[in-house]
Amino acid sequence: MTATGTALPGIKGVLFDLDGTLFDHRGAADAAIVAWVSAHSPGHPRLAEVALLWAAFEGPYLAMWQAGECSLEEQRRRRLRALCQELSVPEPGDLDAAYADFAERYRQQWTAFHDAARAVAELDGLALGVLTNGAQRMQEAKVRAIGLAGQVGPVLTGEVLGGHFKPSPAAYTGAAAALGLAPEEVLLVGDDVGNDVTGPAATGMRSVWLDRLGVESPPAGFPRITSLAELAPLIR
Structure with a gap:
């Protein structure tokens, strides 16, 4: 009702x-993170889980920034690092550049x-x-x-x-x-x-x-x- x-x-x-x-937001973020993982780890066996994992990390890491525990940029690095660790994907050497790659894919889906x-x-x-x-x-x-x-x-x-x-x-x-x-x-x-x-x-x-x-x-x-x-x- x-x-x-x-x-x-x-x-x-x-x-x-x-x-x-x-x-x-969810549609754009899901498409962007799946594309990002596909580009960085082609054929990843857990690709079907990626969007749900990224969504689950979003709230806790944003809360760290909102509480003043870290900068906006640092929470992005931490979130991307956590996803890589969960998926056993090699962590990018430059997390800021890696997040910028995701962010551009995200913007394309707005x-x-x-x-x-x-x-x-x-x-x-x-x-x-x-x-x-x-x-x-x-x-x-x-x-x-x-x-x-x-x-x-x-x-x-x-x-x-x-x-x-x-x-x-x-x-x-x-x-x-x-x-x-x-x-x-x-x-x-x-x-x-x-x-x-x-x-x-x-x-x-x-x-x-x-x-x-x-x-x-x-x-x-x-x-x-x-x-x-x-x-x-x-x-x-």
Whole structure:
């Protein structure tokens, strides 16, 4: 059951998550890392596992950077090193260059979800923004690449929110303030239950879970949609 028909009155602004919500990060990252391993270790016997392994490493290593334990570049080196160790692939002599190779393959796959542009357009008149845990320059580049720059409002990451990343309450209150609104006037829509759905509740911000696969039960008390096409009717 989706959230269509469940009214959300009093919403004056909408914050979108980026990766997995407006932008197909998983599809791009999966294709890029499989291509990278194929190029560096042709015919690897575990190639079918590579995308899942890379995805599993992503959260923990990004968390190290977000917590200030290492630089963004260092977490990339550590993640690539961990993948090579797991696959018994020789570690590249220059991890920065190796990651740059992956990153270029990743950029070549950048695309918006088919429902993103229309969903943004249908929210004309509301304050809009993007609240994402990625690196500021990278996330801004993604928004430009998928044609939403100037349409979806400011791109807000922990780097411009005082070091506060989702699910820190300060990330949500800071993002609402960037839209000139109180948290309770803002709706956050995203695909990550902890960061985008339950996390904002502590600040009074409302949220909608975007469950594109439509196979899981929504967290209690939170509406769910399976497409961004359902978002505008929910608010209007």
